[in-house]
Amino acid sequence: MPILSLHNVSKSFGALTVAERVSFDLRAGEALGVIGPNGAGKSSLFNLIAGNLRPDSGRIVLDGRDVTAAPPMQRCLAGIGRSFQIPQPFGHLSVYENLLVAARFGGALSADAAPRHCMDILRRTGLAAQAERIAGSLSLLQRKRLELARAMATEPRVILLDEIAGGLTEGECGELVATIRQIHAEGTAIIWIEHVLHALTSVVERLMVLNFGRVLVIGAPDEVMASPEVGEIYLGVAA
Amino acid sequence: MIWLDTLLQGVLLGGLYALFAAGLSLVFGVMRLVNLAHGDLIILAAYLILGVAAVLGVTPVVALLIAAPVMFVVGWLLQMQVFNRVLGDDILPPLLVTFGLSVVIQNALLEGFTANSQKLSLGPIETQSLHLGSVTVGVIPMMTLASAVAVIFLLNQLFYRTSLGRAFRATSDDVVTAQLMGIRPRRIFAMATGIAMVVATLAAFYLGARANFDPSIGPARLLYAFEAVIIGGLGSLWGTLAGGLVIGVAQAFGAAVNPEWQILSGHIAFVIVLLLKPRGFFPRATD
Numbered sequence: 001m002p003i004l005s006l007h008n009v010s011k012s013f014g015a016l017t018v019a020e021r022v023s024f025d026l027r028a029g030e031a032l033g034v035i036g037p038n039g040a041g042k043s044s045l046f047n048l049i050a051g052n053l054r055p056d057s058g059r060i061v062l063d064g065r066d067v068t069a070a071p072p073m074q075r076c077l078a079g080i081g082r083s084f085q086i087p088q089p090f091g092h093l094s095v096y097e098n099l100l101v102a103a104r105f106g107g108a109l110s111a112d113a114a115p116r117h118c119m120d121i122l123r124r125t126g127l128a129a130q131a132e133r134i135a136g137s138l139s140l141l142q143r144k145r146l147e148l149a150r151a152m153a154t155e156p157r158v159i160l161l162d163e164i165a166g167g168l169t170e171g172e173c174g175e176l177v178a179t180i181r182q183i184h185a186e187g188t189a190i191i192w193i194e195h196v197l198h199a200l201t202s203v204v205e206r207l208m209v210l211n212f213g214r215v216l217v218i219g220a221p222d223e224v225m226a227s228p229e230v231g232e233i234y235l236g237v238a239a
Numbered sequence: 240m241i242w243l244d245t246l247l248q249g250v251l252l253g254g255l256y257a258l259f260a261a262g263l264s265l266v267f268g269v270m271r272l273v274n275l276a277h278g279d280l281i282i283l284a285a286y287l288i289l290g291v292a293a294v295l296g297v298t299p300v301v302a303l304l305i306a307a308p309v310m311f312v313v314g315w316l317l318q319m320q321v322f323n324r325v326l327g328d329d330i331l332p333p334l335l336v337t338f339g340l341s342v343v344i345q346n347a348l349l350e351g352f353t354a355n356s357q358k359l360s361l362g363p364i365e366t367q368s369l370h371l372g373s374v375t376v377g378v379i380p381m382m383t384l385a386s387a388v389a390v391i392f393l394l395n396q397l398f399y400r401t402s403l404g405r406a407f408r409a410t411s412d413d414v415v416t417a418q419l420m421g422i423r424p425r426r427i428f429a430m431a432t433g434i435a436m437v438v439a440t441l442a443a444f445y446l447g448a449r450a451n452f453d454p455s456i457g458p459a460r461l462l463y464a465f466e467a468v469i470i471g472g473l474g475s476l477w478g479t480l481a482g483g484l485v486i487g488v489a490q491a492f493g494a495a496v497n498p499e500w501q502i503l504s505g506h507i508a509f510v511i512v513l514l515l516k517p518r519g520f521f522p523r524a525t526d
Contacts, residue, residue, distance in 0.1 A: 050419055051418075051419075052415065052419075071418065072415075072418040072419050073418045073419075073420075073421050073422060073423050076418075076419055076420060076421040077421050082419050084416070088413055088415075088416045090408065090409040090412040090413060090416070090417075091412055091413075092408055092411075092412050093405065093408055093409060093412065097405050097408075097409075098409075100402070100405060101402075101405045101406060101409045101417075101420055101422070102420040102421070104402045104405075104406075105402075105406060105420055105421035105422045106419075106420040106421030106422075107421070108421070111402065150420070154420060154421060
């Protein structure tokens with residue numbers, strides 16, 4: 001049984017369609033990459049899955065449970081963790097407190113278990129030395145790491161990564177990819193929107209291409225990238 | 240020596256203003272809600288203490304202990320049923336709703352208790368005082384200041400040492416992201432307003448013990464509370480205490496020069512602080 005399924009999910013804002021009959025399954029522990037030109041509806045897809053947007057029609061099923069009408073906090077508790085394209089830490093809280101809030105409320109961890117869990121994640125994401133720093137003062141790489149760490153702190157079964165490698169240097173990107181690989185290896189399912197294709201394809205098992213809110217193609221990364229349709233629409237290469 | 244005495248009386252009065260302001264500061268800090276009914280809710284709490292004491296035949300202190308949880312529930316329900324419905328990007332609806340609530344509370348109290356002044360009678364302690372060298376301080380005003388310091392201290396502990404406090408701060412920072420971390424903002428806001436009403440009840444107790452009150456004096460308490468919050472810096476609890484003390488001391492010195500200048504002096508101090516430090520004494524680093 002898939003961990004997450006979207007069935008004909010559609011969403012429009014007036015004449016602008018951000019999702020049109022989007023359907024796909026995410027297997028437990030699978031990593032799925034999402035690519036597409038700007039405005040293709042990638043971040044809107046995450047908003048629909050995380051509960052920030054309600055679909056006009058269609059169903060979203062998490063681990064057999066219909067969560068289409070569930071608000072974001074319930075989806076978080078049900079196992080969906082999210083990072084943002086533009087990092088949105090709780091700027092007045094310390095790095096450690098950012099994780100603690102996520103672990104206590106999103107992961108429903110006890111007051112005893114949460115601190116250990118958070119310190120473990122801080123070590124794994126390379127943020128242990130920044131634990132006491134106010135999150136608003138972090139560098140871009142550190143903020144991206146915090147986005148990932150905070151999503152992990154909610155103990156997700158599906159983690160949504162939105163352009164987490166964007167704006168990083170090659171070395172920084174490599175470090176972050178190594179952490180994501182580790183999370184994946186531990187069995188967490190991942191949906192990853194990314195423009196840095198070599199980083200994305202080094203982790204994901206399948207790639208999905210979105211265009212104008214529609215799923216253009218979904219399959220193995222090599223096959224998808226070799227598709228003439230993708231080359232024309234996404235990479236601007238004539239078929 | 241009269242100036243030292245005036246300064247001390249001003250500081251003690253400032254403790255009461257800080258209590259008025261603490262709840263307002265808490266609610267504003269967590270949800271950016273300017274509760275124009277805050278002063279009237281303090282007066283409502285004062286009448287509740289008065290009513291409980293009269294009906295049950297208990298002392299005002301016992302009545303306070305009964306009224307505080309009742310006011311917590313009042314705050315919780317107000318937030319869940321009224322304020323949460325109007326909170327959003329537009330600041331006007333909450334202002335209109337709380338203004339309307341202010342009018343409703345004033346008129347309901349007028350209908351229920353008439354315009355006659357009331358007072359909470361604490362017995363002999365009201366007139367007891369301590370002689371500290373050449374100055375004399377009343378026991379009740381000292382308890383008021385001590386309570387204000389204790390309330391601010393406890394609220395700070397709540398904010399920075401507890402899971403609920405972190406949720407308050409996280410929701411204050413970014414309500415959308417907070418929801419994605421499993422926080423239920425509506426409940427967090429209701430907890431904040433409930434706690435603010437408990438503090439307002441304590442403020443009401445000292446207000447009623449110190450002076451007469453009637454249904455119409457809420458808006459003036461709101462004004463003092465506002466000035467204290469703004470002088471201290473929006474979102475800073477210790478700043479709110481400092482703001483209360485500034486207003487209290489300014490009023491005490493104004494009254495010492497000419498009793499008619501008491502209230503005006505507080506407002507002038509507020510304007511001077513705004514001119515010199517527009518963001519108050521202890522503004523948050525970033526907003």
